[in-house]
Amino acid sequence: MHVEGGLSKAKPFENPLVPNRKLKQLYAAMVEARVLDEFAARTAGKVKCGMLKSTRGQEACRVSTAMELAGGDLVCDSQDGVVMHRIAGASVGSVLARLDAIRSGGKKRAAKARNNATQVLPWVADAGDRLRMALGAALSVKMLGHANLVVVYVDGRELPDAVWRRVLGLATELELPVIFVVLPDAAGVRSGRSMSAKAISCGVPGFPVDAGDAVALYRVAQESIGRARGNGGPALIECLTHLSQSAGEDDPVAQMRGFMLGRRVAGKTWLDGVERVFRRKLDAAAKRTRSRAGER
Numbered sequence: 001m002h003v004e005g006g007l008s009k010a011k012p013f014e015n016p017l018v019p020n021r022k023l024k025q026l027y028a029a030m031v032e033a034r035v036l037d038e039f040a041a042r043t044a045g046k047v048k049c050g051m052l053k054s055t056r057g058q059e060a061c062r063v064s065t066a067m068e069l070a071g072g073d074l075v076c077d078s079q080d081g082v083v084m085h086r087i088a089g090a091s092v093g094s095v096l097a098r099l100d101a102i103r104s105g106g107k108k109r110a111a112k113a114r115n116n117a118t119q120v121l122p123w124v125a126d127a128g129d130r131l132r133m134a135l136g137a138a139l140s141v142k143m144l145g146h147a148n149l150v151v152v153y154v155d156g157r158e159l160p161d162a163v164w165r166r167v168l169g170l171a172t173e174l175e176l177p178v179i180f181v182v183l184p185d186a187a188g189v190r191s192g193r194s195m196s197a198k199a200i201s202c203g204v205p206g207f208p209v210d211a212g213d214a215v216a217l218y219r220v221a222q223e224s225i226g227r228a229r230g231n232g233g234p235a236l237i238e239c240l241t242h243l244s245q246s247a248g249e250d251d252p253v254a255q256m257r258g259f260m261l262g263r264r265v266a267g268k269t270w271l272d273g274v275e276r277v278f279r280r281k282l283d284a285a286a287k288r289t290r291s292r293a294g295e296r
Contacts, residue, residue, distance in 0.1 A: 017222075018215055020265045026067060026214050027256050027266075030059040031274050033083050034253050039282055040082055040099055052102060055083045057211070058183050060252035061239040062087055064217035065151060065181050068225050069118040072148040074141070076134035078155055078183060080123030088118040092285040100289060121150075127158035131167050138176040142231075149177035149228040156182040156195045156238070164195075168202035168236070175233040179224050180204075184211040184241040199236035211239035212252040215259070 014020050037055050055062065066075065066087050077084045080102070082095045090098075121137060124130040131152060138150040159167070171178055182195045196206030205227075207220045217237070224235035241250055260266045 060214035171234040172203035
């Protein structure tokens with residue numbers, strides 16, 4: 001099933017399943033993710049590690065699938081950066097402290113991004129070990145009888161088919177509360193494999209969704225999260241980039257902005273203000289961080 005009808009077929013009325021208030025939350029979180037990603041890249045210096053890979057183009061994939069996570073839920077990320085910590089609810093100051101630790105090249109211990117809701121699991125470089133850790137966390141949640149889940153963000157090309165089959169097979173055999181979100185390739189390169197089809201063959205519901213359609217992704221995530229909380233087992237959401245689109249049309253933030261304007265959910269003043277306000281907040285927090293560093 002290819003999910004359609006999110007941004008592309010929307011009409012100017014409020015959808016009770018995705019009300020305007022939620023649309024504004026989605027847009028604001030996507031803008032913050034974009035701005036924070038650019039800030040991290042700009043201030044990274046000469047850091048040479050896999051920690052600060054850009055999340056540009058993944059804003060809808062990450063925000064829409066994490067928006068309904070709650071206290072006790074866990075996230076396993078494909079990279080050890082800062083954007084997912086912010087999406088999970090960490091404060092700007094906490095995120096910048098973590099970024100400062102990453103920039104130090106290991107001389108400082110990466111600060112734990114504190115928040116009151118979702119927690120991001122420790123990052124493990126090996127993708128196979130990382131997913132096995134996520135499955136273990138999901139099993140622990142299930143054995144404790146908690147209505148929580150684990151969301152795993154992963155590059156589908158990180159693992160060979162045999163490992164994917166074992167991971168997906170184990171997740172469905174144990175009916176684990178885990179959702180795999182297969183991220184689009186940053187360079188727009190497709191591996192030729194359909195991860196959603198692979199998931200279905202292993203007994204895991206698989207949903208291919210447009211990586212730039214925040215509304216469609218949110219709707220699929222809502223269904224998958226509700227199913228996982230109700231002991232319905234795992235699901236896989238495959239975020240696909242439409243390579244036939246011209247430059248700019250595949251930008252999830254631009255797509256969401258156009259959708260908001262088209263449905264008259266918000267005007268240009270509000271939309272522009274979201275970015276402006278967060279940039280001010282980020283700059284103020286960065287100045288405080290530099291000031292404290294100078295005092296030491």
